[in-house]
Amino acid sequence: MNFVFYDLETTGRNATWDQILQIGAILVDSNFQEIDRFEERCRLRQGLIPEPGALIVNKTSVEMLNNVNLSHYQLIKKVYDIFNKWSPAIFIGYNTISFDEEFLRKTFFKLLLEPYTTQFNGNRRADVLGMTRTSKYYYPECINVGLNEKGNQVFKLDVLTQLNDIKHNAHDAMGDVEATIEIAQILKNKAQNVWQSGLSNSNKIEVDNFLLKNDVICMDEYFFGKFNSYAVTYVCKNKFNYPQCFDLIHDPIDYFEMSIKDLKTNMKLKPKLIKEIKNNKNPLLMDESYIEKIPSYKSLGLNVLKERAELIKNNIDFKNKIQTILFEENEEKQMFKSQVDIDPEDSLYIGGFPDNSDKSKMLQFHKADWEEKFFISNQFKDPRYQYFAHRLIYEEAPQMLPQLDYEKIHKIIAKQILSTDNERWNTVPKSYHQLDTLRDQYENEKDDEKIEFLGELDNFLQNLENKYQKTQ
The missing domain is CATH 3.30.1520.20 (Exonuclease ExoI, domain 2)
Structure with a gap:
């Protein structure tokens, strides 16, 4: 069976409320021979507040947030189509089960695509991080891992690559994928029983x-x-x-x-x-x-x-x-x-599955032009899908929304991102606080490059805040 090794870079760690910014994926056969690869980046969604710390880690500039060719929807639709083309396969990465897979599922869900794509149609899911931990326990010599100040083992990808002489462009989606494939090869060769257990238990x-x-x-x-x-x-x-x-x-x-x-x-x-x-x-x-x-x-x-x-x-x-x-x-x-x-964004696991009528409407929605998409959006029985469709049109083709529908989505976003409460999602006030904390840190470290980036992000947030404050 083929493997799809993939990795995501995102605006934060919250799979429900943050977004995918970059994906790297490599399709390989059972012997890790490359068959195909895919790498793309997208713009920031309208009204989404990124976490400053996450952007620093994955080296995403304000320029990238605004001016990359692909929109978020265009990127995710590409990913969806390619992953279906590469199926059936074992979808695998480093910490994918708890992080990347959740992002992918919830992103597909909000964009009216099949959330369980990597699990349906003969596909399976596996995680090299879990295999590495178990392999290290049962076969201590199979791979080198780090130790922290408490004496606990450290399994961070960038630590493992350094200790095992693996070239690695850390926190770049494709760089992380290439490094993960090399770690998988080590496990297959030196902890074969654990590797086989991981593959068997991917279903x-x-x-x-x-x-x-x-x-x-x-x-x-x-x-x-x-x-x-x-x-x-x-x-x-x-x-x-x-x-x-x-x-x-x-x-x-x-x-x-x-x-x-x-x-x-x-x-x-x-x-x-x-x-x-x-x-x-x-x-x-x-x-x-x-x-x-x-x-x-x-x-x-x-x-x-x-x-x-x-x-x-x-x-x-x-x-x-x-x-x-x-x-x-x-x-x-x-x-x-x-x-x-x-x-609605929180309802993937508790809101039930779409009925056949709504499933059919989703397929029609993606094939239609933007004018027809709005017409189809009002035919969904489940109000969650109607909301997701209107939100998507707001982001991709706002001119196709009637004024009342546009204002409704605009106000929902404004209420979310300008909130001063401790919300589940990132807000403008939260981001300003994060910026202040990071600015103090980088001023102490005299890191002029990162201080300059924080200034650019501050301006970006102010412009976004001004845009949505007008609706309140």
Whole structure:
């Protein structure tokens, strides 16, 4: 199967509210031989406030924000078409599952394209960052990683490339892609079993099958710079279809006779009884032979772990109790979410899928000229899609919007970006504060180039602020 290695540079870290500025992608075969590549950059969307720090990191000037040939919509439509052309493939990168994939999904969603493109039609998703962490744990000599002042391992891409003699144009989309391919080759050669696990578990059906076929599984978690590996056994799924596993460090007999109330209390204690596996996020799962590499479980012995797994497997009542507790907790979370006002941009995972009528309208929308796009936009049943369509026309062809519709979108943007509250998105006041902080830092460092950039960005923000203040 081919791989699509890709990387995004963005205006910030919030996949819902920031935007993609640059993409680099390389299509390779199973032996990492290049077949095709794609690299493009786009302008800033109308009314979007970039994070100054992010622009400094990915070396994006104000000139680039304003004067690149492609608009945001034009870039994303190109990406969408090329990724579909390259499919089926494994879509992979460095930290793609938690960052790039979320940006891509939510961007496609807001532009009326299929959000799950990299997961549908035979496609799979994998992440080299997760593979690197797991490979380093089970095969310590396979790759060099950094250490921070606390003694924790550092897996930043630019650190790994430096320590492993890989040429790298850091924080450039294509530079990051090329470096990631080299790291993937190292893992394939020096930690082959982990690499293979990553590929196998790039599809949630195969993850589920692995859990059902193996009574004792090694899984890992990474929190706050700490990597931990566990021996677990499958119990059930929660309401969101994520597998739930029992940590075999615990003796299940201690919990079998507990009431649901007592079991629920114990499930909140640490170390946690139940570990969740995100089966759609490329979990790294290893078979029971890797118990030998996890000291706390090795000391218990594989036979004890198998006995515990067998007890759980055969205790239907216990598994039902666990599932009941998890369903109750999921319901409580859903009730809380339902009481919070949700913006259309935030609704990908909770607003449901489009019906066939709206799906058909989306296809028509992208094929139509801008005048016809407005006509189609008013036919969407779901108000989210009508809003997204009007917002897109506002950005790309504002002259096609009737005055009332134009003013409505303009006022929504103004209210968002000029807000003085602590919003989920970046605002003009937030950016001014960030500019002040960065200016102090670079003045102390006597970095004239970055101080000049901050001045240009300050002027850019003032012009944007003036444009939208007139509507309030």
